[in-house]
Amino acid sequence: xxxxxxxxxxxxxxxxxxxxxxxxxxxxxxxxxxxxxxxxxxxxxxxxxxxxxxxxxxxxxxxxxxxxxxxxxxxxxxxxxxxxxxxxxxxxxxxxxxxxxxxxxxxxxxxxxxxxxxxxxxxxxxxxxxxxxxxxxxxxxxxxxxxxxxxxxxxxxxxxxxxxxxxxxxxxxxxxxxxxxxxxxxxxxxxxxxxxxxxxxxxxxxxxxxxxxxxxxxxxxxxxxxxxxxxxxxxxxxxxxx
Amino acid sequence: xxxxxxxxxxxxxxxxxxxxxxxxxxxxxxxxxxxxxxxxxxxxxxxxxxxxxxxxxxxxxxxxxxxxxxxxxxxxxxxxxxxxxxxxxxxxxxxxxxxxxxxxxxxxxxxxxxxxxxxxxxxxxxxxxxxxxxxxxxxxxxxxxxxxxxxxxxxxxxxxxxxxxxxxxxxxxxxxxxxxxxxxxxxxxxxxxxxxxxxxxxxxxxxxxxxxxxxxxxxxxxxxxxxxxxxxxxxxxxxxxx
Numbered sequence: 001x002x003x004x005x006x007x008x009x010x011x012x013x014x015x016x017x018x019x020x021x022x023x024x025x026x027x028x029x030x031x032x033x034x035x036x037x038x039x040x041x042x043x044x045x046x047x048x049x050x051x052x053x054x055x056x057x058x059x060x061x062x063x064x065x066x067x068x069x070x071x072x073x074x075x076x077x078x079x080x081x082x083x084x085x086x087x088x089x090x091x092x093x094x095x096x097x098x099x100x101x102x103x104x105x106x107x108x109x110x111x112x113x114x115x116x117x118x119x120x121x122x123x124x125x126x127x128x129x130x131x132x133x134x135x136x137x138x139x140x141x142x143x144x145x146x147x148x149x150x151x152x153x154x155x156x157x158x159x160x161x162x163x164x165x166x167x168x169x170x171x172x173x174x175x176x177x178x179x180x181x182x183x184x185x186x187x188x189x190x191x192x193x194x195x196x197x198x199x200x201x202x203x204x205x206x207x208x209x210x211x212x213x214x215x216x217x218x219x220x221x222x223x224x225x226x227x228x229x230x231x232x233x234x235x236x237x238x239x240x241x242x
Numbered sequence: 243x244x245x246x247x248x249x250x251x252x253x254x255x256x257x258x259x260x261x262x263x264x265x266x267x268x269x270x271x272x273x274x275x276x277x278x279x280x281x282x283x284x285x286x287x288x289x290x291x292x293x294x295x296x297x298x299x300x301x302x303x304x305x306x307x308x309x310x311x312x313x314x315x316x317x318x319x320x321x322x323x324x325x326x327x328x329x330x331x332x333x334x335x336x337x338x339x340x341x342x343x344x345x346x347x348x349x350x351x352x353x354x355x356x357x358x359x360x361x362x363x364x365x366x367x368x369x370x371x372x373x374x375x376x377x378x379x380x381x382x383x384x385x386x387x388x389x390x391x392x393x394x395x396x397x398x399x400x401x402x403x404x405x406x407x408x409x410x411x412x413x414x415x416x417x418x419x420x421x422x423x424x425x426x427x428x429x430x431x432x433x434x435x436x437x438x439x440x441x442x443x444x445x446x447x448x449x450x451x452x453x454x455x456x457x458x459x460x461x462x463x464x465x466x467x468x469x470x471x472x473x474x475x476x477x478x479x480x481x482x483x484x
Contacts, residue, residue: 007402062403
């Protein structure tokens with residue numbers, strides 16, 4: 001259910017919460033099939049979200065019930081793609097999601113072979129023919145002319161059990177670059193994010209924004225590391241409003 | 243269930259999410275009894291959270307199932323007190339909550355008589371003899387010597403359907419005054435907040451903090467209004483760590 005405190009000023013679910021539910025669905029779905037985070041942790045492996053794209057016709061309204069369906073569309077040695085469909089009990093589709101995941105070795109932090117798990121069992125779960133009628137993520141192209149918008153400190157509530165900023169928090173911070181007055185006139189049609197590096201407590205995040213088409217913006221997030229003051233790109237987003 | 247992305251670096255539920263679940267429980271419980279927000283809106287009334295105190299022995303861990311039970315402890319003309327108990331299926335109690343609510347006229351924003359609703363029907367729901375073994379909220383006393391810690395801008399994701407900062411966001415922003423290193427050594431034993439005024443998009447929130455005993459701090463939140471630059475106290479908190 002779209003809980004009241006998970007909804008924005010207009011009474012529609014925050015996109016960050018929907019992203020959170022997609023990640024939950026991915027976690028439950030993979031756990032049920034022997035590919036869950038808990039099991040992977042025990043063999044020093046972990047899923048890492050590489051890309052997420054969400055495209056919505058409509059956002060669930062306050063107190064509406066919605067379901068998130070998920071399936072694995074394809075898998076390769078180092079990446080797997082998992083799709084999402086958000087709908088209600090009557091079959092009305094609110095929107096879709098696409099995600100790309102890598103599997104890493106938690107000690108070396110390097111990509112590892114997904115097919116090495118349980119003799120390539122992921123192949124048993126691939127549903128190649130189920131439609132997900134939104135575009136795949138593409139490389140977010142930005143020039144060097146993006147405007148610096150703001151910087152924020154990374155705080156306790158941004159950090160999850162992995163010790164770094166949780167994937168959904170980036171989405172919330174990026175959407176906070178626009179104000180309530182903007183959202184009164186625009187809704188998010190598509191949100192796309194590509195994760196590059198991790199951000200930790202004590203880092204500062206800088207946001208650079210560039211308009212790339214009518215109602216379309218790209219945003220680059222760069223962290224300044226607490227100790228070294230190194231600057232590193234951590235993710236890029238593309239947001240299409242309508 | 244304590245969802246993974248609702249848990250902090252230590253794998254324990256964020257206090258903000260627990261506060262959110264308490265407010266949900268209050269909403270469902272009052273709706274089931276004819277005192278819900280939806281009905282009140284239709285007669286130009288609304289519940290306004292005045293105080294919330296949460297005291298925890300332990301926070302639910304990632305993937306643990308927990309329930310939030312709520313009941314009305316007492317009611318007066320302008321205020322009602324509602325308690326919470328957080329437990330698991332085996333009966334283990336994680337902690338308790340206490341809250342005080344006012345009912346306001348949504349046009350005048352003035353307090354209105356709770357007993358005027360449905361001929362004082364709230365009396366039917368009072369459970370006076372159920373124990374809630376944590377202290378009631380008391381006035382948070384602060385001197386004029388509290389230290390300015392930081393200021394933040396109020397953004398899109400802070401604002402709920404009422405058009406102002408949602409009650410839980412204040413809790414998150416206050417707890418963000420301490421860093422991960424602090425939470426590695428301390429857990430929140432009791433958190434108390436008294437709401438005074440509303441904060442809107444475009445306002446700036448300033449945080450003033452004062453140590454009041456060993457492992458006890460009080461925090462005053464003051465908004466600087468976007469247009470007028472007026473300074474107004476919006477809430478006060480007391481946090482006891484252990």
